[in-house]
Amino acid sequence: MVLLDVFFTMYNGFIDVSFLITGIIFSGVLFYVSIISILEKEYRAFRVSLILSSVIIIPFLIIFFFDFQYKIVVISIIILLIFIALIVLFFPYRPKLKEGFQIPKDKHDERDIMFSRNELKPETEKYDSYYHKNPEKKELDDKFREKPGLLSSGSSMYQPYSYASAHANLEVIEALKPIVNGPVSENKIKVDPFKISSYIKTWCKKLGAHSVGITELKGYHVYSHKGRRELYGKEIKNKHKYAIAITIEMDNEMIRTAPKGPVVMESTQQYLNSGTIALQVAYFIRSLGYEARAHIDGNYEVICPLIARDAGLGEIGRMGLLMTPELGPRVRIAAITTDIPLVLDFSKEFSSAIDFCTICKKCADICPSRSIAFEERGEINGVLRWQINSESCFTYWCTSGTDCGRCMAVCPYSHPDNFMHNFIRWGIKNSYIFRRFALYMDDLFYGRRPKSGNLPNWIDM
Ligand code: SF4
Ligand code: SF4
Structure with missing residues (x-):
């Protein structure tokens, strides 16, 4: 019983911190995008990424700092969904072109x-x-x-x-x-x-x-x-x-x-x-x-x-x-x-x-x-x-x-x-x-x- 309590306490702490780190990574990546964008003089991309970088961290901070019933369950589900979304997004699926390699029939005339x-x-x-x-x-x-x-x-x-x-x-x-x-x-x-x-x-x-x-x-x-x-x-x-x-x-x-x-x-x-x-x-x-x-x-x-x-x-x-x-x-x-x-x-x-x-x-x-x-x-x-x-x-x-x-x-x-x-x-x-x-x-x-x-x-x- 004590062991189970220790496990759950550790799990809760790990999930809590992982959740915050996930938010920081998302925000950090978008901040990095904003830096690259300003260097590339892409001002719209700079504005969008900076705004997203600031906004995306907010729900992570709120959930991390406030306690509520079933908090760990909610966090676990969110992390799982993020994980699944990333797998789906990057799943290597490269269907071959059905028609195969394309070779023109006739020569072009310059x-x-x-x-x-x-x-x-x-x-x-x-x-x-x-x-x-x-x-x-x-x-x-x-x-x-x-x-x-x-x-x-x-x-x-x-x-x-x-x-x-x-x-x-x-x-x-x-x-x-x-x-x-x-x-x-x-x-x-x-x-x-x-x-x-x-x-x-x-x-x-x-x-x-x-x-x-x-x-x-x-x-x-x-x-x-x-x-x-x-x-x-x-x-x-x-x-x-x-x-x-x-x-x-x-x-x-x-x-x-x-x-x-x-x-x-x-x-x-x-x-x-x-x-x-x-x-x-x-x-x-x-x-x-x-x-x-x-x-x-x-x-x-x-x-x-x-x-x-x-x-x-x-x-x-x-x-x-x-x-x-x-x-x-x-x-x-x-x-x-x-x-x-x-x-x-x-x-x-x-x-x-x-x-x-x-x-x-x-x-x-x-x-x-x-x-x-x-x-x-x-x-x-x-x-x-x-x-x-x-x-x-x-x-x-x-x-x-x-x-x-x-x-x-x-x-x-x-x-x-x-x-x-x-x-x-x-x-x-x-x-x-x-x-x-x-x-x-x-x-x-x-x-x-x-x-x-x-x-x-x-x-x-
Ligand atoms: S349709 Fe193809 S060629 Fe045209 S902008 Fe998009 S990626 Fe480029
Ligand atoms: S197809 Fe010709 S006219 Fe159209 S955007 Fe390209 S270069 Fe310009």
Whole structure:
């Protein structure tokens, strides 16, 4: 009897203290979120987490300090419910995509992409020929031609410094375009595929890449015809065996200002940075005696997001961009195709990203031109996917003068690469229930339609 009394006294004390500690942990975690949020200049998330941190501790304190009948029973039940809720929330449930891996049936023609169509000048042979073959696109394209245009001083987001910086980036990229390919050294060095693959990946990361992956180059990775500049209409015959995809992070503070000037400044900067790395790697491989071609902004033969997906770097999401596990769509991609022997990275399953995109729709909600579908994925070219309305999106770009990026800025996957957000992304990846919870929390902390961030002071002078 005495032993039982001692046990119950100890149990009561343990449960009482555990209950208080649980409240302190919840409050502490939310306080930590508020600190991270203020450092990230996410003021709404800061306010919400600080308020929640202060409020959530109150019921725990009240119950801890006041005695009432059946107190221990009530506390035990609450602790049990919290425990069950956490198990349910984090229970690893990762259903595989029923439809399996998606492979496009036909090759894409680069002449159909908006940048190629934007380069067509009325009363030229290319222009007449393109719209003769694609009359349904003429009316759509006339709409963007009526607008001031990308980086135009008459556009709605015109800001002289950021536009001039973007121009500067594009000029440098222009200078790099002719050197994507070059002579191969006659002195071929025998390489070990494992070692050279590891060397290239590590070097790329040292040069600033966020992730690097290797895949076999497939027919559907390669455009059927060139769509830009002097090689317009030329059939592409890239017979390389391998493709290396490189992603590079876009600065979060700059992207959060979308669709203002800094976003185009940042995207062109990272096109340049990713392109420079691709060029370096291609030069390196050629100097070892193997063919290699860099694929950089404005001079692609391949579709970089598809290569990156197949190289295991992410999945194509609702906005039609590569969604990487750590940075979501907040990356730029470049690629190298080559015949140097390499070890392949196999495509990983990112069914969690597809499931999250299915429920999220935040990008579709925020898109100023309503270019992102709210519906389920549909079959396009033999592939189950979402497709954005690239004409209306590009028309908005030509109105704003920037490449907009509102969708990218609000995507819950785009939060910075740090412990707090990585923990949430880990939960999103692992748990079906957590994905629903995380989306609700993202809306609560950051807003369903977050405001566009202010220009950094150093730009807004
Ligand atoms: S905002 Fe949501 S729906 Fe859109 S790409 Fe990101 S996760 Fe998917
Ligand atoms: S870039 Fe802007 S206009 Fe285009 S899909 Fe994204 S949010 Fe819409």
